[in-house]
Amino acid sequence: MNKRDEALRRLEEFALKLLEQIENKQPPYMEIPSRTLSNTVWDPERKMLLLGPAKFRRELFDMKEARKFMQTVLMLKLLVQAIREGVYPTIRDLYYHGKHTIEFIDHLGRKQKENTWDEQTESNAVLQDIEVATGLLREEMGISADVKGKMVGPIIVRSRGYEIDCTRMGEGAFGLPPNPDDLEIVKIEATYVLCVEKDAIFQRLNREEFWKRENCILITAKGMPDRATRRMLRRLWEEYKLPVYILTDADPYGWYIYSVYKSGSIALSYESERLACPGAKFIGLTTSDIIEYRISDEYVIAATDRDIKRATELMKYPWFQSPHWQKELKLFLKLKKKVEIEALSTHGFKFLHDYIIDKIHHGKFID
């Protein structure tokens, strides 16, 4: 049974429970884990934000939940339909295909109209409910999404029967599929994974064959990571125990990107269990690097109010509580200076390589 069929089976199982209730003349309800902040728990051992044990009941015969009940069943139907039809809709396709007006006669005999949903936020919310209720990610259901991730280096994967050797992409790269779980990893010879924030830096390092020199897998998601890239990174760390190093600009936005890779986002903690990569280590740039690597003031950028605000927020996150991070964030708030990766080029075009190697091989990273 392939993975999408397995997802189909679990979606049908979820729906069958409702059918059983109806056949047994019980008021239909579904049990859904709460995606509320109060049910979001930091697990210090696994170093992840996870959903807690709280669940709620969505009942058809509850005026406050009836519309959402209808929406959840509609979304279930759409998901099952897509798998059966062999198509790979986006969440926006689901929204449009499911959007229509229901006409019905109410208990007083009046003709009524009700939209299935008006906004995509509504259809997205019930999709998330189904994800947490079934323990399936949307990717496993075959939902398509934007993919930003690219990868090169000593790894061979198989997709739809084709073997893809990521050492043989030349100056191009392998663009990740929407669901990296569908990739069979045939062979890995890399000793670590280097994940860079900036696409242009990825291009440089690929063309300069950094991954060959270092025998590493090079990966990027061009800024804020998409789910596919996060899932791929997680798999490399979890299944192959590869060390994962993240390289970003020295600014709160870069550090936030690191934290999304490492621990996920607070709003979507239910994804973390599958998408977060708590073993990821940060190799810079940090504010200390400005001093450590003698980046003079003319290459430094003044922090904006937004940077300051974001850094203050980061200081409160559970995964920024280590003394090392607290020291860095305080230093940033004191100096109010940020630096781009490219500023390393003030020491010559090749200094970027030296920097990364120094950081990784001398253990100069933050956990």
Next chain:
Amino acid sequence: MNKRDEALRRLEEFALKLLEQIENKQPPYMEIPSRTLSNTVWDPERKMLLLGPAKFRRELFDMKEARKFMQTVLMLKLLVQAIREGVYPTIRDLYYHGKHTIEFIDHLGRKQKENTWDEQTESNAVLQDIEVATGLLREEMGISADVKGKMVGPIIVRSRGYEIDCTRMGEGAFGLPPNPDDLEIVKIEATYVLCVEKDAIFQRLNREEFWKRENCILITAKGMPDRATRRMLRRLWEEYKLPVYILTDADPYGWYIYSVYKSGSIALSYESERLACPGAKFIGLTTSDIIEYRISDEYVIAATDRDIKRATELMKYPWFQSPHWQKELKLFLKLKKKVEIEALSTHGFKFLHDYIIDKIHHGKFID
């Protein structure tokens, strides 16, 4: 001689002219085509905005141009250095590596300081000057940049000796290199190229094997196209005479994306000669499609003031002067409605395929 060495030769040639002038005790100058709006000419035959014949002289002994003269020579040095060192810097690397303070004694014996450049706009401007003066694109010099383009379908390319068969990417894709001119096209069996605005639609069509069914090359740049994707599309159209079809949302932003693929941007007309794809045809969505494909009002989005402003601008562009486009833009300004590609899913998840095939095979496109 590989292509980068050829670029090196032309950069050195440009620099040698200056050296000759100095050795001949002439005041050094360089001749640079004007990148001004008044020197931007619409060529109705080639259907492109091109740079006109106007050139200007940048002279060292001209107080207004002396600093820019210095910057241009500095940029020349950096470009030559990068090729000789075998590195592939980004424009931001060039900015940082070139940024420093020159100290000198002026004609009155006073110590003076002058920054090579303060902002990246300055270093970018002289890079553009060198591009137009030498007729080389930055890509040919090996400058790295963000790459958004992905490609799948019946095309085999060679990069750094590796053959990459874009029918064998499974659910992934081939991520284009920064300079598609470095790709040797080994074999093409496609009958046309389908370029889609949205990455998620690209993912869907790839997974649903639309390109196999239609024997076409599928390409995306995820929104506003980057230079690499534009260059790749241009090559497929120019060198292989493949019809190119563009699919975007029905809104002025989508149409603008189409126009960038087709004709480039007014501000950077000098690139058009190499990056524009004047043969590209637009297969929708158009405002008429709302009526033609019976997309009911509940799936339609109200146009914003910005949409209206942009549509009014588009109406003035030379490449939107055809009666067909003028009719469409007027209809948009009248109805003030826009529609997303995904709205086609109201007719079923598979309707997207039917739509594209109908548009292409029944010639329902705009030139």
